Amino acid sequence: MAQGFTAAILAVATLATFVAGAAAEEEHEVRAAAKEQVAATQDAEGSVSLVAANSLEGAATMNTISITATRTSTEAFEFPGMVTVMGRDRIDTLQPSSPDDILRFVPGVTFTGGPRRTGEVPSIRGFSGQDVIVMVDGVRRNFESGHDGRFFIDPSLIKEVEVLRGPSSALYGSGGLGGVIELRTIDAADLLEPGETWGARIGGGFQSANDEWHSGLTLFGADGPFDAVASITYRDGEDIRLGDGSDLIADDDILSGLVKGTWTPDENQSISLSYSRYHDDAVEPNNGQGGTTALDGLVDKEIIDQTVQAEYTYYDPDMPWLDARAIVYYTQTAVDEEVLDGNGASPQGAKLERDLRTYGISLQNSSHVDLGESLNSTFTYGVDYYRDDQKGRDSSNAPSYDRNGVPTAEADSLGLFFQAELDFIDLGPIPGAFTLIPGVRFDYYRVESAIAETAKYDEVSPKIAASYRPMPWMMVFGSYGKAFRAPTFNEAYASGTHFVIPGFGVNNFVANPDLKPQTTRTLEFGLGFDFEDVLIDDDSFTIKASHYETWGKDFIDLEVVQPGPPACFPPACNGTTQAINVADARLWGNEVEAVYDNRRFRLSFGYADIDGEDKDTGEPLGVLFPTTVTLDGAVKFPEFDSLVGLRGIFAGHFDNTSDPAEERQSYETYDIYAAWAPSDGPLQGLRVDLGVDNVFDEEYSRVYTGALEQGRNWKAAVSYTLAY
16 A cells, blocks of 8 residues: 555544544434435536525535536535535635636646646646546537647636546546546526526626736526526736746736526426637747747737537436436637747748537436335436547648648547446445446547548446445445547647757657557545534534556657757757657556535645556656645634635645656645625625735746746635626
8 A cells, every 4th residue: 555545544544533433423314404405405407506605604515516427416425436526605715717726726636837828737647638528518628739728718607616536438438537627607597596587797806916807797587487697707917927026928818708598498308508708819929838938939829719509408207217418519619829920830920720629419318217225226328429620720831731730630439328326225234325336338439630541449448436334424435447548630640840949950740640549447445434513513524535546558648859969969950749659557646635614614625646657667657746735724704704714735846757857846835815795784795805826925836837837916806796
């Protein structure tokens, strides 16, 4: 057993022993009543409404409802794995300007690419890029490039974020070796109290690190079977001040919005239509992840991301075998750049285009089957299909106009999945309850480009997970799953110039259509404790820890070969960049997540460590990160409808790399925050958030990032909601 996990288990056991002595005998009855209360506030998709969740008194975040983990509604704590669900109450106190601001406190999740929005790339358990599935409202967002980020949505539109750590190909297909990040957007029902039919929310704010102002307006209403929400947000940011006092070139002008409507003809079914759009005009280096001395040239970058989505749901309690959901969607992400100088691979004035369009459909049904009084069973099954169509263009690359590293290509993916959730609530002479979740998925994947022959892949991805609850407040769990990812067209067909070192040489992409799909097998096990009425009435303490081992075959890695003297002499030191397979790999790590909450105080704790290696060479492998601890404590003042809090991130020294340039010093950052939201009186509907991120102006850089992170950042946001 790894030393880190041993320490984590000891910590969990020590805390649990202390808390168990204080736990009430009627724990089971109390929990059952709490679940009924939570269930009463669920919307059609199972998420807690913003009206209930926006209370500054807050609830323990680990007892929220997960949708992504099983594609059905289940309590996050009871899922046999590590899943985090963050509601709007916690998101608001972060005052986020990008998804990185929301997710940086989730154990096992890190971001690379620096502080620019356009460079931020998430990593889960050492996996990044297309090994992490990103979804918005159940729709896959497949855009991925070397340096242009993955998130194109304003945080003001997000009501909930869910992060599933661990392999998920059995439910979601190609990718998901590290996990799934799903963002869920606001609905009218989230903003209306019972009896209210319409309303409006207006808000704005400022943060000092990049002199960013933002403002937004949201209109929402419901009339009989119809409800709708329309929201628009504008952000204007400048250069980012870093921890060392220098400025990182960045100039964002962002307009984003969402329009969503739902028709509920009867209590059993609903039809929703939505359209979202994100438009960013930015002046920055072509490589959005570059530092203050980036050599790849400045560009005038325009990013347009838009999604059209239709969703149909049907559920009738009298027909428990039919609980259906269908989604049809279209997404487009276009990144157009005009080169402003001649420092990069393209000449001044060149126009670079990257356009990815995805067409998809997802059909699923859950059948709740009566197999006896001692067994609750749900069977979920369905089909997913999507088509990615990418085009790249470089106006300076005549006569083909092909863009370096952005092949014109298309890919089709078809998947069939089946999952059973078997909850044994009576084990006879054995105390407690037992849950078994087996699942399997078959995927067919085809990718083609004019550069090389069409490649076809198919894969079966099984997974099984189980949990045992000997007592209502304790659980042990384990899972074993196989995951895979087919090569993307950017990996298989990339060609042309990667980067230029002026006066030294040129590095060129080399296509590799013979890439094999990468596959993993992951074993995970852990335990958790969930107590109520621990120290005082109506408080709660929840803690969950896990250890995982991942074995990989044919890992897809980007090999950059850039020779120098004496092997060559400038300006003829030319190199290559090619995606290759790493035959045998292993990754392993530990995670702990805990929350204590009462009416006066809330404290959350996170811990994560990771290691990985190429088993043939012993070299480090994966997007590894230092051992990291996070703390977030808040004192609540319900008498004044307010709270104040302190957050901290503590990262150890990082030297688990074969490249000395990637080593990082240890660092710790502190944020302070405060919120005030009057619950009655003439100011009801007002919310004020204040905060300072990186209070002590820490100078630090995260792993695999060429830039420092932003320095001290003063933040303020004000919103007012009026509803009738």
